[in-house]
């Protein structure tokens with residue numbers, strides 16, 4: 001049995017340190033990317049409070065062979081399956097190769113609403129050998145839920161798992 005429940009009193013940096021340690025332990029030596037993403041999404045859900053969605057979009061292609069994001073393993077309500085790179089917070093994270101910290105999704109031009117409950121969002125690109133291979137997306141029902149500490153924590157997680165997904 002895996003028991004990775006975090007202590008409620010942890011501060012944010014320590015919470016992400018423990019999340020990264022758990023993700024490292026769970027994915028080490030496992031070559032199946034889907035299994036690893038599924039467990040990482042579950043760990044994010046356990047460790048990061050006040051979320052309504054947490055998971056992955058992976059780089060794939062559309063029917064014309066153009067790159068676009070395709071839904072990967074997640075925890076939360078069913079979500080939109082395909083996101084063109086020109087669209088949404090996730091597409092912006094890929095285009096800019098940069099974390100998108102969105103305090104108010106309603107104020108983000110082009111935000112794609114998969115769940116009307118979502119108020120704020122952080123999306124971090126996962127980069128392997130210089131190429132964005134996926135994004136990690138966290139959504140919250142609270143406005144301005146995510147801080148720079150959350151962004152830093154998810155970026156550390158993305159770096160840690162980029163060779164395992």
Ligand code: SME
Nearest residue numbers: 079088089090111112114
């Ligand atoms: N809001 C995202 C779409 C993915 S869902 O939040 C799960 C976006 O604008 O790219």
